[in-house]
Amino acid sequence: MSSKEVLALIQKLETEGYARETVRKTMMLARQIFRYAIRKGFIADDPTDGIKVKTPKKQRRIRWITTEELNKVFEAGDELYPHLNHVFRFLYYTGLRKSEMMSLQWSDIDMETGVLSVNDSKTHSNDWRSIMKDTITMNYNDLATSFQVENIRLKMVRYASEHGISATGREFKASLKTVRKWVDRYDGTRKSLTDLSRRPKTSPNQIPKEVEERIVAYRKRYPTLGARRIKDELGLSCSHVAVHKALQRNGLVKKHRKKWRRKRDLRAIKEEMRTFEKIQVDVKYLNDIPEFYRDLIRHRLPRYQYTARDVRTGFTFVSYAREFSQTNSVNFMLKLAFSLNQMGIDPKTCLIQTDNGTEFVSGFRSSKRSICEAVVESIFAGHRTIPPGACTYQSDVESFHRRIEEEFYRTERINSPVDFYKKAATYVLWFNWMRYNRYKKGSPMDILCCSDGLPDFIPLTAIFPVLLDGITPYILKLGGYHVPLPDRYRLDFS
Numbered sequence: 134m135s136s137k138e139v140l141a142l143i144q145k146l147e148t149e150g151y152a153r154e155t156v157r158k159t160m161m162l163a164r165q166i167f168r169y170a171i172r173k174g175f176i177a178d179d180p181t182d183g184i185k186v187k188t189p190k191k192q193r194r195i196r197w198i199t200t201e202e203l204n205k206v207f208e209a210g211d212e213l214y215p216h217l218n219h220v221f222r223f224l225y226y227t228g229l230r231k232s233e234m235m236s237l238q239w240s241d242i243d244m245e246t247g248v249l250s251v252n253d254s255k256t257h258s259n260d261w262r263s264i265m266k267d268t269i270t271m272n273y274n275d276l277a278t279s280f281q282v283e284n285i286r287l288k289m290v291r292y293a294s295e296h297g298i299s300a301t302g303r304e305f306k307a308s309l310k311t312v313r314k315w316v317d318r319y320d321g322t323r324k325s326l327t328d329l330s331r332r333p334k335t336s337p338n339q340i341p342k343e344v345e346e347r348i349v350a351y352r353k354r355y356p357t358l359g360a361r362r363i364k365d366e367l368g369l370s371c372s373h374v375a376v377h378k379a380l381q382r383n384g385l386v387k388k389h390r391k392k393w394r395r396k397r398d399l400r401a402i403k404e405e406m407r408t409f410e411k412i413q414v415d416v417k418y419l420n421d422i423p424e425f426y427r428d429l430i431r432h433r434l435p436r437y438q439y440t441a442r443d444v445r446t447g448f449t450f451v452s453y454a455r456e457f458s459q460t461n462s463v464n465f466m467l468k469l470a471f472s473l474n475q476m477g478i479d480p481k482t483c484l485i486q487t488d489n490g491t492e493f494v495s496g497f498r499s500s501k502r503s504i505c506e507a508v509v510e511s512i513f514a515g516h517r518t519i520p521p522g523a524c525t526y527q528s529d530v531e532s533f534h535r536r537i538e539e540e541f542y543r544t545e546r547i548n549s550p551v552d553f554y555k556k557a558a559t560y561v562l563w564f565n566w567m568r569y570n571r572y573k574k575g576s577p578m579d580i581l582c583c584s585d586g587l588p589d590f591i592p593l594t595a596i597f598p599v600l601l602d603g604i605t606p607y608i609l610k611l612g613g614y615h616v617p618l619p620d621r622y623r624l625d626f627s
Contacts, residue, residue: 134180135180136180136181136182136183136184138180139160139163139180139181139184140184143156143160143184143186146159153186153187156186157186160181160184160186163181164179164181167179167180167181203225206221207221207222220234227249229251233251237249237251283323283326283327285305286315286319286326287319287323287326289301289305289307289312289315290315290316290319290326292304292305293312293316294316298312298313298316338375339375340369340371340375340376340379344369344371345379345382345383347367348363348367348369348376348379348380349379349380349383349385351363351366351367352380352385353385356385359373360373360374360376360377360380361373361376363376364376403444403445403573404445406444406445407445407482407584408443408445408446408448408478408580408581408584409443409445409446409448409473409478409482409483410444410445410482410483410484411443411444411445411483411484411486412441412442412443412444412469412483412484412485412486413441413442413444413486413487413527413529413530414439414440414441414465414466414469414485414486414487414493414530415440415487415488415527415530415531415534416437416438416439416440416457416462416490416492417437417438417440417534417537417538418436418437419434419435419436419437419438419542420436422538422542422543424542424543424544425542425543425547428546428547428553432547432549432550432553433550434453434547434550434553435453435454435455435600435602436454436455436457437453437454437455437456437457437461438451438452438453438454438534438537439451439452439453439454439461439462439465439601440530440533440534441465441469441485441530442529442530442533443577444529445580445584446573446577446580446581446584447529447533447570447573447576447577447580448565448577448578448581449533449561449564449565449577450468450469450472450561450595450596451537451557451561451598452464452465452468452598452599452600452601453557453598453599453600453601454600454601454602455600455602456602457492458492459491459492459493459503459504459505460504461492461601461602462492462493462505463504463505463508464601464602464604465601466485466505466508466509466512466513467508467512467604468599468601468604470512470513471595472595472596473595475591475592475594475595476591476592476595480512480513480514481512481513481514482514483513483514484513484514484515484516484517485509485513485514485515485516485517486516486517486518486519486526486527487516487517487518487519488518488519488527489518489519489521492505493505493506493518494506494518533564536564537560537564540560541556541557541560554597554598554600557598558596558597558598561596561597561598562593562596562597564577565577565578565596566578
């Protein structure tokens with residue numbers, strides 16, 4: 134490798150957007166490698182010799198002293214060094230360094246114009262200083278934005294009473310209008326030298342008091358209504374902006390809750406629920422996972438996963454189906470009730486929540502209940518569907534679908550249908566017993582052990598997934614046109 138190639142490498146790294154420090158460390162590593170090769174006799178010359186990468190000079194962060202910090206400095210100076218506290222104030226208001234202050238001469242101060250010149254300033258080009266031609270000049274506009282502006286205005290008023298308006302303007306580098314304003318406002322108190330409020334004296338377009346009282350009472354009665362809804366329902370002639378301002382004046386506008394705060398509040402609500410009080414049920418399509426699709430076709434694996442997950446503990450039940458139908462939904466509900474009975478939990482204490490899919494309910498235009506709804510309401514405590522389009526209502530079971538896709542379907546390779554069911558059962562067992570959930574602060578089994586409704590014994594047959602199409606004969610008495618699965622699709626686990 135030649136020095137020309139080393140320079141080309143440096144140029145390539147800089148062109149690709151690497152930081153100068155990264156390029157420098159790369160060259161340091163290359164230099165060490167070449168020197169080691171020279172010591173071992175592999176090469177004769179170091180191609181990096183004489184090549185340097187300049188490091189950019191770090192820019193200092195501008196640090197502003199706050200009013201609270203300045204008050205503490207002045208208070209400490211008054212207490213510890215009362216004879217030097219005027220020096221601290223002088224340094225703050227002029228912005229001088231200590232060395233610049235110590236080198237001042239009487240000739241640098243012009244008493245007539247009130248100008249202090251610093252001719253021996255050590256300002257460098259990279260330092261930010263309010264200096265023009267090595268001269269620091271203090272005027273009223275600079276001082277008015279600094280600390281204790283009332284003191285400066287008081288000095289200006291007193292100076293004007295002795296020397297006149299024009300001389301005061303020249304002395305404090307202020308306009309004659311500014312000097313006259315504070316001279317006219319001063320009534321002998323410091324309060325008169327503070328800035329007045331710019332709020333209008335009168336507001337002719339402000340809504341009447343009785344209308345504002347109606348708005349406040351209606352908002353307290355319905356705290357979730359916004360300004361537009363209140364305006365429309367009360368039939369007000371004012372704008373929704375005026376209604377919003379009325380709510381603001383009365384402290385009835387709540388800040389928008391952040392996402393992390395909503396999740397924390399929802400977590401607290403879920404922690405108050407009983408175990409298996411609400412179970413979310415959903416179906417996951419398996420034929421849209423690219424990594425799993427080849428095994429699904431090769432081994433004729435089921436295309437749908439039926440999932441039920443407890444909201445409180447996260448305990449999950451899984452089964453599979455080849456057909457997307459209400460019959461398999463009924464099969465899964467019966468399997469879920471059977472598993473809960475095996476765990477010693479009464480299904481009558483569990484509420485089932487699903488989406489509005491046709492595998493669970495009838496269409497929106499149908500007034501009849503589906504067979505799945507009838508079975509759920511007869512076995513469980515009830516059946517609840519989420520509002521249309523409210524996908525977050527099924528967040529617990531949807532999060533499990535995302536996890537099992539990432540950790541199982543996209544990772545494991547399937548050798549046979551029996552191998553698929555064995556690996557699926559192992560994953561469900563590991564998820565319920567071993568996998569730690571940071572949101573729920575423990576695995577489902579850990580949360581179940583800490584609850585009052587812990588079953589004495591949980592048989593593995595209650596957890597293992599099954600093929601729902603194979604148990605159709607057991608529900609033929611419920612009606613429908615579905616027939617049992619042919620024997621060639623049945624699996625023998627004996």
